[in-house]
Amino acid sequence: MKGLVEKKNAGRFIVSGIDCVARGNLKDNGIFVGDKVEFDKNQRIIKNVLPRKNLLIRPPLANLDRLIIVVAPVPKPDFMLVDKLLIFCKKNNIKAVICVNKSDILTAQLREVIQNTYSKVADIIYVSAKNGDVSLLAEQINGICAFAGQSAVGKSSLLNAMHGEIKEQVGDLAKKTLRGKQTTRLVSLYKFGKGYIADTAGFSKFDETLLQIDERKLAQFYPDFTPYLGDCEYLSCTHTNEKKCAIKNSAARGKISALRYENYLKIYQTIKENKRYEKKG
Ligand SMILES: Nc1nc2c(ncn2[C@@H]2O[C@H](COP(=O)(O)OP(=O)(O)O)[C@@H](O)[C@H]2O)c(=O)[nH]1
Ligand SMILES: [Mg+2]
Numbered sequence: 001m002k003g004l005v006e007k008k009n010a011g012r013f014i015v016s017g018i019d020c021v022a023r024g025n026l027k028d029n030g031i032f033v034g035d036k037v038e039f040d041k042n043q044r045i046i047k048n049v050l051p052r053k054n055l056l057i058r059p060p061l062a063n064l065d066r067l068i069i070v071v072a073p074v075p076k077p078d079f080m081l082v083d084k085l086l087i088f089c090k091k092n093n094i095k096a097v098i099c100v101n102k103s104d105i106l107t108a109q110l111r112e113v114i115q116n117t118y119s120k121v122a123d124i125i126y127v128s129a130k131n132g133d134v135s136l137l138a139e140q141i142n143g144i145c146a147f148a149g150q151s152a153v154g155k156s157s158l159l160n161a162m163h164g165e166i167k168e169q170v171g172d173l174a175k176k177t178l179r180g181k182q183t184t185r186l187v188s189l190y191k192f193g194k195g196y197i198a199d200t201a202g203f204s205k206f207d208e209t210l211l212q213i214d215e216r217k218l219a220q221f222y223p224d225f226t227p228y229l230g231d232c233e234y235l236s237c238t239h240t241n242e243k244k245c246a247i248k249n250s251a252a253r254g255k256i257s258a259l260r261y262e263n264y265l266k267i268y269q270t271i272k273e274n275k276r277y278e279k280k281g
C-alpha cells in the first residue's frame, strides 16, 4: 500500500503512522520526509519510493506543495526576501501563499503596497494571530505545507492560534515541537486540517536555488512579467538596460510593480556576479 513518510530518525521511518524500516536495497539516505512510498504495513517495510515533485536540501524535505510566506507590519517587511522565496517556489513547483500577519496593526497604506506588489504573483491572505483571526490560513493548509519568513513576523504565534482552530485534528500535533524548540535539523510532518505542516526551522539554503538559475532566464520566474515579455525588442532581452524593453517600460509606467522590478535588477546582478566569482575561484 501507499503511504507518506512523516518522520525519519536513525534508519527508522514513520510512514502514515506506522514505524517502518527501508527494504535492504533502498538506502536510508535516499528516503526523505515528505516522500510518498509503497510499503508493507504488516512487515513494516518501505518497498519503493514514488516519483517526487521536488526535493529540497535544507530543510531536507520532499514533495512540498505550499510555502506560506509570512510578512507583517512589524518587523518591516523584507520584500527582497519575499521575492527570493517566490522564485524558489516557482523553480521548485511549490504554490506560494503570502500570509500577512498582525492585521490588527496593519495600515491601509502598507496593505495597498502589498496588494500592488504581489496580487498578480501569489494568493494573499490577511490574518491576526493575536486576535485568533486565522481561519483563512487554516483553509490554506492543503497537501504538504511549510512556513517561511523573517524572524518575529509571528510564524509560531500563527501555528499556535491555528492549533485552537482545528481542534479535532491536532491530536498528533505536538505544540512544543512546532514552537521550534527542537535542536535537531530533522523535519517532521504533522497532520493539520486537509494536509500536513512541516515542522522546520526555516529555509536557509534557498539562495542556492537562485544560483541554479541562469540570470538570462530569471524573468521567467516572474509571473507578473509574463504578459509583457513578448513585447521586448530583442528575444535575448535581459530586461536590465535595453532601451526598448517592455518590462523596464512597464515598470516605469506602473504596469509592473517598481519594487518587483528593482529587486529583479538586484537579483539579476547578484546571480551574474556570483557566477563570475565561481568561475574565477
Ligand atoms: N500585534 C500582533 N502581534 C503579534 C501577532 N502575532 C504575533 N505577534 C507578536 O509578534 C512577536 C513574534 O511572534 P513569533 O510568533 O515569535 O514570531 P516568529 O519568530 O515568526 O515565530 C511576538 O511578540 C508576538 O506576540 C499579531 O497577529 N498581532
Ligand atoms: Mg518562531
Ligand SMILES: [Zn+2]
Pocket (backbone or CB within 6 Å): 232, 233, 237, 238, 239, 240, 242, 244, 245, 246, 247, 248
Ligand atoms: Zn526586456
